[in-house]
Amino acid sequence: MKERKNKSPYAIGSAVVIAILAFLFAFPLYWIVTGAFKTPAAINAAQPDWFPVEWTLRNFEVLFAKRSAPLWELAVPFSETLTGKTVYFSVGPTPPAAFRWLINTVFMSVAAMVLTCVTASLAGYALAKKRFWGRGLMFTLIVCAMALPKQVILIPLVREMAALNLSDTLWAVIFPIVGWPFGVFLMKQFSEGIPGEILESARIDGAGELKTFTSIALPIIQPGIGALAIFTFINAWNDYFMQLIMLQNTGSLTISLGIAKLQGENATDFGLIMAGAALASVPIIIVFLAFQKYFTKGITMGAVKG
């Protein structure tokens, strides 16, 4: 049946159309990467080069010539509230700003990912397997919050972060991502699959609650955690609006904000902007390709369970 269908003129025609569309979809990325290596003359020519005729590293040199702040300068969260002044943890040389932005972005995405996975898997497990007062209410609250659009919280968050002295620190972006209840919801759906009898027998054997969680629940919900991890990582990396309203200092920018800033300052130096865009997108695309299989599974599971 399949064989016959695959060879009909319609199937062949549509395969060709899809191939052409795929080419068009990949084109902007190709244009970023090649544009990053083109000379300003080639970029500002009325007739574009489909492929760089003359390769240059000039765009990256300009990009890396901009310096920002010491390599590690992370504000300790709540330090100002506790001690009266912001405590910075800073060491290391002053790298190019673009490099710093990349590090900020990686730090922000990884921190959001780890915190989300830890808190969500604990909470999801409790919601699914523990019987306690207020459980139904909490779950309802989580589902309701999820149905509301995120932008409702963003503007008030700016003020809240200012009051908590977290403005302009990466934590101001990380914490709201961790708080977003989708992860708890997803992990609850996964934890429903843990057989109650195993938990019961572990308890009878005298295992503590945390031990039961780590040795029995965790291995079972592991695929869910993997999916959630990738999901959170990519979302944090690309959450431009939140980064934009929370971060202003050159030292605390993420790579997305950095390119936006470059674009604002050098609107027509497309070579420089493409170098920035390449630096922003190539690492995440490599991560995506490396974990492609898990990633596809992650989005699908998120949808099916959600």
Next chain:
Amino acid sequence: MSRALARRETIAGYLFMLPSLFFFITFVIYPMVMCVWTSLFNSTMGKEAQDTFIGIANFVELFQDKIFLKALWNTILIVVVSVPTVCIFSLWVSSRIYNMPDWACSLFRVIFYLPVITGSVAVTVVWKWMFNNYYGIFNYVGTSLGILEKNINWLGDERFALWCIILILFTTSVGQPIVLYVSALGNVDQSLVEAAQVDGATDLQVFWKIKWPQIMPTTLYILVITTINSFQCFALIQLLTSGGPNNSTQTIMYYIYYTCFKLYRYGYANAMGVVLAIIIAILSAVQFKVAQEK
């Protein structure tokens, strides 16, 4: 359950919930409440700002604000155009690629997903270059093929700017639906499909009578996320047109940002956020209702 056990369950339950609840309440619930609350005040950004209670005056002003109404109209236009096209396009692509050989199917899936992964800012800046009046590839290809008589200032022209935005939004929106549809179509019960084919059903009948009902939950999910994403369209507007020319690409999301961070009208921006939330909530509810009845 004995009382001691019940107590142990309660304590353990709350301890497990605690870290998550802390973030949820502090950074989601509290700002949500504040959004609704502040929308009733005449409030500005800044530390020494004085808030005055003005009831629903913000909302009254909102529906007389020409720019807001324009932004609302544009946002609805974006949603009405992009949601059906994204759904139909991704369903068509998925139905063509899901029974291709594995390597081809995943190759296409990856390519259509690339614009999502590349990130909204990187995608936007390259499109800005491609749409550029002088150095853009669209004008070059258009004029050299004879489609365009002269260069068009795509993003600076009221007639085209919004459609350019919709096109870019489209390329960044189909990735996830395609992944979801490919997996949903792969899970369709093959025995039903074969039984129908034995009974002489055409491909189209097989699709509408058997596959379509089975992928309905996926369609619903895609409708909801695409609607929400289209409503939230922001980076494109901010980086390409800043709502211009002449507010022709003004959207609610951008206008909220503009009101809050350029005009510093904090309470007014929150009122817009509340209205946007209500619209999205109603739309999601309607979509669920319609899908359930089918």
